[in-house]
Amino acid sequence: MSQETKTFVVTRFDPDKDEVPKTQSYEIPVEGDWKILDALNYIKDEVDPTLSHRWSCRMAVCGSCGMNVNGEPKLTCKDPVSNYGDTVEVAPLSNFPVVRDLVVELEGFMEKFKAVKPWIVVAKERAVEEGTTRQSPDELADFKQFSMCINCMLCYAACPVVSNEPDFIGPAALALGHRYNQDTRDEGAPERNEIFRDEGGVFSCSFANECSEVCPKKVNPAGAIQQAKLRNVLDWAASFVVKRGGKES
Amino acid sequence: MVDVFRHDVVIVGGGGAGLRAAIAISEAQPGLSIALVSKVYPMRSHTVSAEGGAAAVAREDDSLEMHAYDTVKGSDFLGDQDVIQYFVEQAPKELTRLEHWGCPWSRNEDGTVSTRAFGGMTTKRTWFATDKVGFHMLHTLFQTSMKFGDIDRYDEHFVTKLLVDDGDCRGVAALDMRTGEMKAVLGRAVILATGGGGKVWPFTTNGNIKTGDGMALAYREGVALKDMEFVQYHPTGLPGTGILITEATRGEGGYLLNSEGERFLTTRDYGVGTKAELGPRDMISRAITQEIAAGRGVKVPGKIGQYSHLDLRHLGEEKIDSRLPFVRELSRTYANVDPVHEPIPIRPVLHYMMGGVDTDIDGATELGGLYAAGETACVSLNGANRLGSNSLTECLVFGARAGEHAVQYIQGAAAGDEARFVAQVEAEASRVEELRGRRRGGEKVSKVRESLNDAMEAGTGVYREQASMAKAVAAVAAVKASYEEVSLDDTSKVFNTELIAVLELANMLDVAETVATAAVNRKESRGAHACSDFPTRNDSEYLHHSLVHHTPEGPRFDKKDVTLGVWEPEERKY
Incomplete structure (x- = not known):
C-alpha cells in the first residue's frame, strides 16, 4: 500500500525573531481518516517540534483548535484531511492578533x-x-x-x-x-x-x-x-x- | 527579579473542581482574593469532555443510603464510608445549586429534572444535559464564576512548582506561556484541581492536557499519592482515537455484542448478573477483554487491536437524537459509523484515575495549606473502582469543601517569608531557562513520551500480573533516566509548547512511577486492579489504601487504613 502524502503550508510567526509571519511547508505522509489536527500533531512530534498550536480534547468540544484551513475557519480536530487536495494551507484564525504561529490572542x-x-x-x-x-x-x-x-x-x-x-x-x-x-x-x-x-x-x-x-x-x-x-x-x-x-x- | 502577585488563596486548575472551589471561597468570605491559575483557558479544561451525567439522589424510589451502598460496593469496599456518606448527602444540593446557576439539565414533561440509568447504580439517579454534561457543567461554572469580582484568572500559566517553606505551602511558581516569564503567585492556601493523568497511557479518552500535573507537584513536595494502582478502563472507546462513547448509551438501553452477535453480558457469567450492560466499568471492561481473548473480537480495518460492538440501533433515531446526539456526532465524525444504522466498534480505554493526592475529607493534604479536589485528589470516594457519573458530582462536592476549608485555614495562617518564596521562583526561572531549547544527546520529547506510554500499557492494562508490573517499574525508571538526556529544539520564550510538553512529561513520569509502584505492591484483585496471578480479593492482607511517597532514593510504599462504617466487606457480585 503506497502511503499518500500531502504538503501542509503552515503560517509561522515568532515575535522574538520575525517581523512578519512567513510560511513553512511540510510534506508528510497522511492516513485516510486523519483530521487536520492529526497532521499538525504529526509535524510537531515527528518533523518540527517548534510548531506552536493549541489543542486538547480532539473530540470537538473543548474549542481550542480553531484555525483557518485554506482560508476558511475550521475546528481542525473535526476537519478531515481527505476534504483537501495535495496542498493544504493552515493559518491562524483571521480577525485576531497572532501570539505565535497558529496561536491567537483571546x-x-x-x-x-x-x-x-x-x-x-x-x-x-x-x-x-x-x-x-x-x-x-x-x-x-x-x-x-x-x-x-x-x-x-x-x-x-x-x-x-x-x-x-x-x-x-x-x-x-x-x-x-x-x-x-x-x-x-x-x-x-x-x-x-x-x-x-x-x-x-x-x-x-x-x-x-x-x-x-x-x-x-x-x-x-x-x-x-x-x-x-x-x-x-x-x-x-x-x-x-x-x-x-x-x-x- | 520575578514579578510577585499576592492573593489569599491560589487555585491551580480551572475545571469543575477548581471553579467550584473558587466560587465557594468567594461565597464563604466575599472580598478574599483568589488566584485561578490554569495552563488553559478554563473552558478548555477536560471536564468539558465528560458526557453521560452527574449522580445525585433525585427520585422517590431512591435514597441516600442506596447511593452510598452502590458507591461502597462499586469501590470494592476500598472507598472510605464517612467520605461516601458526606458525598451522597451533598450531591443533590450541589446539582441543585448548578441548576440555579443555569445548567441546562434535561427535563421531564412536568418540568422537573430528568435522570437516567448508569452502571452500578440501583436506580435512575444520573442527572444529565443530553450527553454533554461535562461541557454544560463546566461552562455554567465558568460563566457563573465571572460574576464574582474577586477571582483573578491566570489563564495559560503553567505551574512548575509549589512554594513550600517549613512544611507550609504558600503559593506557586507559574510560567506565563505568553511571555515565557516566571511569576510568583502567592497565597496562604493552595488548592490543586488539575485533573488526572490519562496521557500517561497511549490509548485514552483523555485530552492532551491530562498530564497529572497536580499529582506530580504534590508528590515532589513529599505529599503521598494514594491508591494510584487503581486506574479505570472505560468499556467503550472508539478505535484509533480512544474517544469516549458515554456509558449513557447503555443507560439508555444499548447492548454490547461480540463478533457472533451475542449479547455476552447476558449469556455468560461476568459477575454482573441481571445488570448486564449496566454493570460497573471494571467488570464490563474485563468482560470485553475476555471476549476478545476468546476469539470473539471484532476487527476494524486499519485499526490496531480488536473490539466489541455497541449496538444502539434498537433505540431508534428519535431517541438517539434526543438523548445521545453527541454520541451520534462522535461516531460519525471519528469512526465513520452512524449508530442509527450500524453498531459502534468499541474497546476498553484508559479513562480515569481513582488514585491521586492523598487528602482527608476536607481536601486537606499532609502539607500545611495544601488542598486537592477532583480527579487530582484521592479523597477515597471511589476506592478501587469509580461508578460512572460520581466524578462530576465529586468535583462539585469536594471542590466546594476544599474551598470552604481553605478559607478556615487561612484565618490563622501567616503569609510566611516572602523573600524565601521569591527565591524559590527565581531558582525555578533558572531551571526552566536552562531547559528551554536545551540540546542534549537524547531523543525528542515525543519519543520519550512514547516509550513511557508503551511501558504503562504493557504493565498496567485491564489485566496485570506480577511480572509485567515489575517490568513496568523498571521500564519507567529507565525512561526517567532517558528524560535527563531529552533534546529540545524550540528556543523561543513565547508560547513554547515544546517546553510545556517537556515539563508535562516530567509530571507524567512521576505519576507513572507511583502507579507502577503501587500496582506491584498489591498482590490481589480488587476493583480495577485485576491481577491474573492473584485473581481474588484478599481482605485479610490488602484491605488498605496504598501510599507512595517521593524520596531521593526513589518511591517509598506505605499503607493506610480504610474507613469502614455501616457496610462490612462482602463478595462483590451483582
Missing part, C-alpha cells in the same frame, strides 16, 4: 464574553432548600441551542463586522447573552438589553450569516442575534408604554 474575546453578563441574574438568589426550578422541555428548547457554544472563535474569524468594527461584541458572546435572556430562570434581560443596544451590540450585526455557516456546533449565532434584536425592540416599546401609563406599582 483576551479581547474574554472581555466581550464577560460584558454580556453570561450568568443567571436574579433579584434574590434561590436557596438550595427550595429545590430545583421547574422548566418545561419547551422552555429549555428556547435557549438550549444557544448554550452549545464551545468558544472556538470560528464565528469571529468569519464575521465581516468583526473585521471592520473591533468593538463589536461579536457572534458567540451576543448569542450567549441571548441564551441567558431566553432562560426562564433569568431576570437579567433589562441589563443585557442595554448592553445589546449600545454601540457594538446587536444592531451592529449586518446579518451576513457567516457566523452560523462556520459554526461547528450549529449554535446559529446569527439567528440568536436576530431574535435578540426583535426582543430588544419589543422590550423597549413595552417599557415605553408602561412609563407612559404612569402608575404601575
